[in-house]
Amino acid sequence: MTGISARAGEEQTREAMKGSIVYLEISSYGYDQIRPWKNTDVQQRGGVGCATGAYQVITPAWNLIDAKLIKAKVSGQNEYIPVKIKTIDYEIDLALLELEPNTMKKPLKPVRFADKFQRGDKLNYYWLNPVGEMTTGQGYLDRAELQHSTVSYASFLNMIVTNTSQETATGQVFCDGTTPIGISCWSEDDSKTGLIPAGIINSFLAKANDANYPGVPAVGFAAEALLDPAMRTYLKMPATMKNGVQVTNVYNIGTGSESLKAGDVILSIDGKELDAYGKFLHPAYDRILFHHLITSHKIGDDIVFDIWRDGGKQQLRVQAKNFDVGEMLVPYYEYGHQPEYVVTGGFVFQKLTRSYLANWGKDWDGKVTPHLLYYLRDMAFKPTVQRKEIVILSYCLPAQINLGYTDLSQLVVGKFNGMPISRISDIVKAQKLNPGAKYDVVEFELDNPTVVIPRQQLPQADAMLATSYGIRKLVNVNP
Amino acid sequence: MRMKNLELRIENSKSYLPICNSKFLIFICVLCVCSICQAAGLEGMEKSVVMIRGAGQEFDFVTPWKPKAIVQGVGSGFIVGDNKILTNAHNVSNNKYIELQKEGVAKRYLAKVAFIGHDCDLALLAVEDKSFFDDTKSLELAELPGVNTAVETYGFPMGGRRISVTKGIVSRIQVDTYSHTGADSHLVIQTDAAINPGNSGGPVIQDGKVVGVAFQGLRQADNIGYMIPTTVIRHFLADINDGKYDGFGSLGVMLYPGLHNPAYKDYLNVPSDQQGIVVIETIMHSSVESILKPGDVLTQIDQYAIDNDGRVEIYGLKLDMSEVVETKQIGQTVELAYYRDGKPMKATATVALNRPVLEFARQYDIAPRYVCFAGFVFVPATRNYLETWGPEWGKDMPFYLRYLFRNSMQLNTDRERKEYVVLSEIMPDEINAYAEEFKSQVVASINGTTIEGFEDVWKAFDKPSEGFYTIMFMGVDRPLVLDAKEAHTRQTAILEKYDIPQQTRLEGQQ
Numbered sequence: 001m002t003g004i005s006a007r008a009g010e011e012q013t014r015e016a017m018k019g020s021i022v023y024l025e026i027s028s029y030g031y032d033q034i035r036p037w038k039n040t041d042v043q044q045r046g047g048v049g050c051a052t053g054a055y056q057v058i059t060p061a062w063n064l065i066d067a068k069l070i071k072a073k074v075s076g077q078n079e080y081i082p083v084k085i086k087t088i089d090y091e092i093d094l095a096l097l098e099l100e101p102n103t104m105k106k107p108l109k110p111v112r113f114a115d116k117f118q119r120g121d122k123l124n125y126y127w128l129n130p131v132g133e134m135t136t137g138q139g140y141l142d143r144a145e146l147q148h149s150t151v152s153y154a155s156f157l158n159m160i161v162t163n164t165s166q167e168t169a170t171g172q173v174f175c176d177g178t179t180p181i182g183i184s185c186w187s188e189d190d191s192k193t194g195l196i197p198a199g200i201i202n203s204f205l206a207k208a209n210d211a212n213y214p215g216v217p218a219v220g221f222a223a224e225a226l227l228d229p230a231m232r233t234y235l236k237m238p239a240t241m242k243n244g245v246q247v248t249n250v251y252n253i254g255t256g257s258e259s260l261k262a263g264d265v266i267l268s269i270d271g272k273e274l275d276a277y278g279k280f281l282h283p284a285y286d287r288i289l290f291h292h293l294i295t296s297h298k299i300g301d302d303i304v305f306d307i308w309r310d311g312g313k314q315q316l317r318v319q320a321k322n323f324d325v326g327e328m329l330v331p332y333y334e335y336g337h338q339p340e341y342v343v344t345g346g347f348v349f350q351k352l353t354r355s356y357l358a359n360w361g362k363d364w365d366g367k368v369t370p371h372l373l374y375y376l377r378d379m380a381f382k383p384t385v386q387r388k389e390i391v392i393l394s395y396c397l398p399a400q401i402n403l404g405y406t407d408l409s410q411l412v413v414g415k416f417n418g419m420p421i422s423r424i425s426d427i428v429k430a431q432k433l434n435p436g437a438k439y440d441v442v443e444f445e446l447d448n449p450t451v452v453i454p455r456q457q458l459p460q461a462d463a464m465l466a467t468s469y470g471i472r473k474l475v476n477v478n479p
Numbered sequence: 480m481r482m483k484n485l486e487l488r489i490e491n492s493k494s495y496l497p498i499c500n501s502k503f504l505i506f507i508c509v510l511c512v513c514s515i516c517q518a519a520g521l522e523g524m525e526k527s528v529v530m531i532r533g534a535g536q537e538f539d540f541v542t543p544w545k546p547k548a549i550v551q552g553v554g555s556g557f558i559v560g561d562n563k564i565l566t567n568a569h570n571v572s573n574n575k576y577i578e579l580q581k582e583g584v585a586k587r588y589l590a591k592v593a594f595i596g597h598d599c600d601l602a603l604l605a606v607e608d609k610s611f612f613d614d615t616k617s618l619e620l621a622e623l624p625g626v627n628t629a630v631e632t633y634g635f636p637m638g639g640r641r642i643s644v645t646k647g648i649v650s651r652i653q654v655d656t657y658s659h660t661g662a663d664s665h666l667v668i669q670t671d672a673a674i675n676p677g678n679s680g681g682p683v684i685q686d687g688k689v690v691g692v693a694f695q696g697l698r699q700a701d702n703i704g705y706m707i708p709t710t711v712i713r714h715f716l717a718d719i720n721d722g723k724y725d726g727f728g729s730l731g732v733m734l735y736p737g738l739h740n741p742a743y744k745d746y747l748n749v750p751s752d753q754q755g756i757v758v759i760e761t762i763m764h765s766s767v768e769s770i771l772k773p774g775d776v777l778t779q780i781d782q783y784a785i786d787n788d789g790r791v792e793i794y795g796l797k798l799d800m801s802e803v804v805e806t807k808q809i810g811q812t813v814e815l816a817y818y819r820d821g822k823p824m825k826a827t828a829t830v831a832l833n834r835p836v837l838e839f840a841r842q843y844d845i846a847p848r849y850v851c852f853a854g855f856v857f858v859p860a861t862r863n864y865l866e867t868w869g870p871e872w873g874k875d876m877p878f879y880l881r882y883l884f885r886n887s888m889q890l891n892t893d894r895e896r897k898e899y900v901v902l903s904e905i906m907p908d909e910i911n912a913y914a915e916e917f918k919s920q921v922v923a924s925i926n927g928t929t930i931e932g933f934e935d936v937w938k939a940f941d942k943p944s945e946g947f948y949t950i951m952f953m954g955v956d957r958p959l960v961l962d963a964k965e966a967h968t969r970q971t972a973i974l975e976k977y978d979i980p981q982q983t984r985l986e987g988q989q
Binding site: 366 | 733735736737738739740741742743745746757759760773774787871873874875878881882885886888889912913914916947949954956957960961962965
C-alpha cells in the first residue's frame, strides 16, 4: 500500500468505526471491604465498547468492577442507550455487553478482529469521546507477551504497543491498517499499552453468548525457570537436555493440580518444547510463556505434558480445568457482590480475600498482619475439604458486651463453639450449637485470648449495635 | 571519620532520640573561650559529672567480616560508689576508644567499660589513672522521686562544651520501651527538665542525690525527656556484683487483660469480685511452661495483688506487674497465685531471660557470627540484621523474616531451636550464579538436617559430602542445590577474591 492509499485506508477505517464504537459511561457502587455492610461512594468512569454484534459490544472487564449502571452513547445519537452485562471474565479481562435495541436508531456494525502481528507496525486506535466524537491515536506494535491480569490471579497473552499518543486502557480499538487486532486493557502513561489480542477476543466471543459461559482454563501450579546446571544434574537430567521449566508448587485447584508434582520439569506441552524459562516458540509471537498453551484450550480438553520426573521422561494427559474465584482459600477478588460477613456482639467476622488486604493501601503486603499474608501468599490456591475459606476477626465495634476485647483485630478464627471453622457460613451454624450454653466461645490461631460472648445479652446488644453503628444487616453469608 | 548522625528511631509509634551529642564536635573550635569560675551555682556537681567522648565502630550484619564506619559522640556520666563512672550503654556501645574529661580540667583520661547492660542502657566505666578521682565526689542514689517534684539535670549537652544544668519537674513514672535495644521495657521517669543530645548518661538530681540517669527524649514533643530511675540502676549494680552482667529476666508468660469482660471472667470460673490477668500462653523453656496453662488467671505475684490491667501497687504507684519481676535477679523466684477452672492455685516461678528465638532486641559489642561457604553468607536472624532493610525495615524486609519476627514464638515448635539462620548475601561466583532467588531467605534444612542454630550450618558444610548439598528455605518451594565437591574446590578462591579473612566466625570469636 502506498503512503497515500494507506492514509485513505485509515480515513475509511475511521469513518467505518463510527458505526462500531460506543462510548460507555459506567457508574460503580462497590462495597466497603472493611465495613462490608455499607457501599463505597458512587464513581463514574468512561470506557469504550467495540461492536461484535448488532447490539453487543466488548470492553475490558476491569472497567466494569462493581458497575451498577452502564449506559452507552453512539455516534449520531444524543440519547443514552441502556447497557447490560451479558458475560464477564476477569481472568482474560473481557466483558460482553448488550445494548437495548429498542433505544437505538440503527444497529451497530460488528467488527471482526483478526490475528495480525507485524512487529514495528504503526497502529491507529479509535474511540468515541464522551460527546460522541470519533477520536484517534497512534502507537507502534512492539511485542507479544504474557501479562498478569490487572484484576485477577491469571496471566494471559497481551500485545504491547509502545509510544502511544496518550494513556489508553479502557477498550480503545487498535487497528493495523484497516484490520482491528485488539482492544486496550492497561496502559502505563503514554509510553506503553497492553492489548487483548484478536485470538483471545474471538475465543471469548465463541462462548460468551452460551447460557453457561465456561471461562478459560486456569493454571493449577507454579513453575520457575530452571537455569541452574547443578539442579539439572541433581534431577539426573542428561547434560544434553537444556529445556524444561521446574514445577515448584502444585495447587489444589486448576489445570495440572491433580497430576503434577513439585519438582517435576515440564519439557513440553502439546508437543511444544518449553525452554528453561518456560517459554515456547510461537509461530507469530516468538517466545511466550507456557501458560498460553493451557489457557488457549477449551475447558475439558486433554493437554499433553511431557515431563521429567524421578530421573526419567513421562507423559501426562491433563484435563483443562478452571475454578470459580470463590473456590480459592483466599479469593483474589470479590467483584460485584457484597463481601460475606457476620457481626455478632460487635465482633466483625469476615472472609479473608486479597481485596480485603489491599485496603491497607500502597505497599499493603508489607503492612498487613503477616499471618494473614501467609494465607494469601502460600495457601491461596490450596483449599481443602476441611478448610474452604479463611475466616478472620476483622475488628471489634466497641460496646458493653465486648468490653475488654475492643483492641482485638486481624485474628484468624480457629473454632467457634468448638466447631472448626471452614467457611464464614459455618459461624452461623456454630451459633446454633450447644443450645444450653451461656456463651458463644471463639478461639483463634496463634496465641490469642478466647472471645466469650454472653448469649442472653446478644439479641439486645446486636440490636443496639445495629442501630448505633448503622448496620442494616448484621449477617451476610452465602448458604 | 564520619560524624554520627542524630538518629530517629521509631518504637511503638513514638520517636525517641537517643541523646548522645555528636554535633558537639563541630562546635569545638568556636566555643573554646573559657571562664575559670563557672562552678558557682552547680552545687558541686562539677566534681561528679564528667564528659564522655567515645569512638565506636558498628558491625556489618550482612557481610560481617567487613568493618563499618567509625562513629564518634559525646555524652555524660557521673561518679558513683568506689571510683566508677556510671553512664548510658549507648554512649559506649561497640566502643574502640573512650576518653573522659572533667569540668575545667584540661587533661583527658582514658576509660574502659567495666560492665555494660544494653537491656537497661547502663554502663559502668573504669579509669586506670587514679589521679582522675582527685578532687571528685561520688554521688549517692536516692529512691523514686514523687511526681511533680523538682529535679535538675547535669551534663554536657549540645550548644556548648561546659557543664550544663537544667531544671524541671517529674512529670510521670511508668514502664516504657528503652530505645537502645528497641525491645526492652523498664520503668522510666519523664521530666520536663530539658534533656538534649549530650545529656545522655548525666545524672538527674533531687536534694543532692541521683534520682535518675538522663537517657532518651521524645522527638516531635516539647520538653519530654526520660531518665532511668534508681530502681533500674540498683538492679544493674546488684547484677554485676558477681563479676558479670546477666540482665533483666521475665516470667516467660504472655498475658491478656481480658477480665474487664464479665462473661470472660465467668467463663474462666473466676469469682466475680476477683481481679487478675489472663494467661494466653507460656514461652518455651520458661519455668512457668510446666506450671501455667492458657486460661489460667494470675491474681497475685509475691505480696502484690494483680488488677484487671495486670498492674500492681508498688513503690506507692500502680505499675505493670513486670515491675515486681524487675526487682529480682535472674535465677530468683516469685510466688504466683492464680485461678484454674475455678480453683485457687499457687506456684513458684523462676525469673529467667526467656528470649524469643528471633531476638527482638538490638545487640551490641558482639561481633556477628557468619559462615561463608561457596560464596553463600549465612548469618543468624537478629534484629540488627533485619534493620539493614532501612528506616522502614518493619515493612520492607522480606515476608518470611517479617512473619518470624512477629510470630516466632508461635511458629517455632522445635524445642531444640536456638535461632533462625538467613542467607544474607551471595558473593558472586560461578558456583552460585543461579542462586539469587534464595538471598535473604531463612534456612530450613541442609541435606535433610533441620537447621536449629547457627552452628548447624557450619557442621553441615564441614562434613565432606559426595553429590549435592540440598538447602531448603522456609516458605520457598524448591531447594538450592550445590555440587558439594565443586563448592569445596571454589571455597579458597572465593575467600581470596572477596578478601574474606576467615570462612566462619562462630560464637565468641572476634
